[in-house]
Amino acid sequence: MTTRRQRPVRFALIGAGRIGTHHATALARHVPDAELVVVADPFGDAAERLAGPLGADSTADIDAALGDERVEAVAITSTSTVHADLVQRAAAAGKAVWCEKPMAMSLAEADAAVAACEQAGVPLQVGFNRRFSPDFAAAHEVVAAGGIGTPQLLRSLTRDPGLANPGTVPPWTIFTQTLIHDFDMLLWFNTGSRPVEVHAYADALVAPDFKEAGLLDTAVVTIRFDNGAIATAEASFSAAYGYDVRGEFFGSAGMVTAGTPAHLSTTHWTTAGMAQPTSRQDTELMRDSYRAELEAFCRVVRAGEPSPVTGADARAALEVALSAVASVEHGAPVRLGAPEVTHA
């Protein structure tokens, strides 16, 4: 009457915003092998409002949370610009690190973050949750098993259901925050090859009034790989019909596709024809993926499994994103591997 289950991984979560709220809730309630110990946010009130109902402590002192002896792992869900710094501080504190994307805003930052984790000997996993979507994971298994032969034409897209406050969106967000998921998909499905050139078109079609302020809300990026494959990544900040995340991976032996905005089999037939519901919530559509990435990270921490999304993966996707930014700035294709362009 006694064998107790394995002790859960005890987490500090840094950053009590929208995505932090989602991950904190997952850690406290939906990831059985995780325990949320403390939520830290410079806005202590926000931390408390999030932590309280979840039965966790809260603090405005991030170093206190990182130094908390109960804490084994840190989930970084703060604003992107401080991700790389927090990765380094968490590593210095000897904690396992899970970091939302993008892990860094420059390649130099990315290198520093990766180096810090290596030196501290702590695992690092980055939040490319789409790899954990059952649909995309099954597609990747097909590709890994040779089911499409040699990749030739790849496509990945992200369309968000709406653009709530265009004034608050930093420049280049569409590349560094949104399309970075698609860049990771394209790299992951073309594992073994390297991108060699990137071309991008982008514009402010959803909120043209904010174009002056640097907001781009619509973009198409084409990527050439060293195995000849040509990839397209496409994003929009406003899909009327809801959250839309899809991939199409075509090669010499066939094609595999994943994703659909129609997330239920429910189908309604009337005089107007056939209709299926879509979803406007990424947290609904990607709920299983969000949980699965954290479950995987618990296995990394507890069972010593290798990180399924490494700092090197984060750096590679970032390099494509920064090249796309450069392509838009210069109105021309950009070769990768050239000295880094610095941005934002």
Next chain:
Amino acid sequence: MTTRRQRPVRFALIGAGRIGTHHATALARHVPDAELVVVADPFGDAAERLAGPLGADSTADIDAALGDERVEAVAITSTSTVHADLVQRAAAAGKAVWCEKPMAMSLAEADAAVAACEQAGVPLQVGFNRRFSPDFAAAHEVVAAGGIGTPQLLRSLTRDPGLANPGTVPPWTIFTQTLIHDFDMLLWFNTGSRPVEVHAYADALVAPDFKEAGLLDTAVVTIRFDNGAIATAEASFSAAYGYDVRGEFFGSAGMVTAGTPAHLSTTHWTTAGMAQPTSRQDTELMRDSYRAELEAFCRVVRAGEPSPVTGADARAALEVALSAVASVEHGAPVRLGAPEVTHA
């Protein structure tokens, strides 16, 4: 830094078999508002093997579990023939009752179980999990909102991916264990109407050698309702392609369908054409439904919400099941409302 979350509902679970294992795991790990306190099974070893890794106590003494003062709610996942008795004992112990289907094997048993809960003033919820499938729930919302007009032709089917041990399956299982889900669906989607006549064909096509022993593995039941609607329920114990649960609800203004064996959007295109994976696991396909019905029950217990699947619902589906049995026995349609036929 202190508001704790709402206290979880503390459960005893009775019956440590296959479905009990699934529900115990859900209660302990995946239903945030539930806590598994104790697992009881006449086979104490089975109870212990299940409870231990989940951090719960175990016992072979069911009355001890029912009488445990920590326990607020009982989940009954034992063999079907003792369901009704356990419902009454749990009610007598003052516990909220959640019971797997079928809640009873005869209408008299069903009436006794319902009466016991009413007298004890405890809530009772029955395990028709399909109502909690997001696909079927969305379809039901369409129908409830008038989206198909007046129901005219209804269909519900269940096909299990395989028949592991035909020798262990009790007679009439296809009606009382499998199709009872479909009968509940048809009643639920035709709410407000009553079945008036039932006709059934059934045979042993999967395992003909066991026909002598009374095992029927393939069945089609047609049901006539008092609003004119005609319904079909269909089941097979062996679908080569995996678990298949579907509904089709047609009326004067349209049709709504729910369910598909293709549970991922992942699609593979090769020289052989297009292919999509299916699932062989009901616990995979229905995982969300299994969790959602227990989450709903926690709200019944904590928030006093009305039971979403009542004892009366269980009795109504059972009456159709027993009528289908009678139709097979007599080779003729059976009118409902006649004095009960006794079986099993």
Next chain:
Amino acid sequence: MTTRRQRPVRFALIGAGRIGTHHATALARHVPDAELVVVADPFGDAAERLAGPLGADSTADIDAALGDERVEAVAITSTSTVHADLVQRAAAAGKAVWCEKPMAMSLAEADAAVAACEQAGVPLQVGFNRRFSPDFAAAHEVVAAGGIGTPQLLRSLTRDPGLANPGTVPPWTIFTQTLIHDFDMLLWFNTGSRPVEVHAYADALVAPDFKEAGLLDTAVVTIRFDNGAIATAEASFSAAYGYDVRGEFFGSAGMVTAGTPAHLSTTHWTTAGMAQPTSRQDTELMRDSYRAELEAFCRVVRAGEPSPVTGADARAALEVALSAVASVEHGAPVRLGAPEVTHA
């Protein structure tokens, strides 16, 4: 510079109603190996209105058309009650016979029609066009190749988009005119087996005011075959969303399905979700099938191919239809092979 193509088959068409208009147009314009010589109809005006724009002659004298020396083949598209008589007269005139379904209204009539064609040595093909639908034909190839193993559960349905003039519909039409397509499908997909028992429910749910006059507009028929397979045929005279013809054929090794009311791949995604158009026209949805059955018949006449839909096929489907009628009349299942019930 001269090799001419094969001479087309020269047709007389008898019956200038709705379906006759469709077939006459097909023969004159869309079936390259056919030539429409003459249209005959007791209403000479109707014959002329149809024939003129198609470049054919017309007549009110059916025997004149049957005796026309130019004519090699007769297409019978008249009212159903005279089908069997016209088959016999066309056979007596030595013409190849293509007859719309149902070929006869009683088994005795069916036998006489078949015998007449055999004695005259003329080919006979019946208008079960669904066999020529590319979707159903491909499904049948799968079944014939063993792709579902032994058939166990079969389903076929027909839903018409509307019931224009309920007052003009003869009693039992839903069985002898509509479901007869489904009975043929079920027999064709279960080739080699014989139906042994039929049970039917039917009602007037679309036009209840006409129930007194004998009009049934909604029906579900279950059929038991001698190989154990259980089949369901289902029909409605009023599908809000359009013409709906589907089949589902399930067996020991898998399932094949055919048909969908969504006849285009075009998909529209908006705030309301995803939508696809449906079709309200059987002549649109089944256009290719209508043409293909006539093209096949031209090959029967010219190339001596065996008839793909024989008089025996027509008789077998009719026997199921008449048994369904008897089941409704008697409120009980009906065994096949008993002395014929006479109707209509």
Next chain:
Amino acid sequence: MTTRRQRPVRFALIGAGRIGTHHATALARHVPDAELVVVADPFGDAAERLAGPLGADSTADIDAALGDERVEAVAITSTSTVHADLVQRAAAAGKAVWCEKPMAMSLAEADAAVAACEQAGVPLQVGFNRRFSPDFAAAHEVVAAGGIGTPQLLRSLTRDPGLANPGTVPPWTIFTQTLIHDFDMLLWFNTGSRPVEVHAYADALVAPDFKEAGLLDTAVVTIRFDNGAIATAEASFSAAYGYDVRGEFFGSAGMVTAGTPAHLSTTHWTTAGMAQPTSRQDTELMRDSYRAELEAFCRVVRAGEPSPVTGADARAALEVALSAVASVEHGAPVRLGAPEVTHA
């Protein structure tokens, strides 16, 4: 008993190759309002082999065919390099002109062809058959009715099922012969806007041995329009799973998609999952479109309807194709409207 149908349009067809064979057969047998009078080809044998079985005359003298007094309309299905010249000669002969794509190989040629038809006062229609696909036509109606709002992200792709004889494919074929369909789609679905810049990646991934000879078999083209819309056109000469033609048109109010390689509703479910057949034949998948474009042209000739695909449409698509060629040559985006680049 005499009203004859409208007299069919009498055609000469120039070019007895693969696509000429298809169109000649359609004109002779499947387009009721057309009559094939004569087939002309410099290889007189080929002309005769095609014309004979179709009941048409044949000749090796193209001017004789163009000058044939019986002929009202000319269908040009010869090798692409002589299209523009033949358009001018047919116009000079006073015949209505239907020309396969591409109508010309340079903008100067295109201008000359258009001018010749205008001067002669003869109608001109170009073979962008995809506009006549029921799926794409329905999608275009949605867009024309405002169903996607303002176009923002457009996609069109063509994948052929195989590359039979790479040695015989002229350079730049993927742009001028294949993607030109996609360029026309993108222009048609973004009617009212003009392309302003084109970027292209292309490679020889299917038949790398022929890259030296100039054969490119895989390409991705991105196009920027003056209304901000960004479009992608994608092609491959070898799709393992069959012919694949699709479009996706996304705008401020929604998205419409058209096309799927799964051309039948037939679905097969086995232990391997779900499967649907695809088609390897463009003439099968696009059969209805091929016929419909010729039927439309007959209405242009007989009823004086405006040409649904004008010479200006052909020129606009060609301009994008030539810009894509230039982009590949220069490794940079190309602005449209600059002085013409000359090629091929």
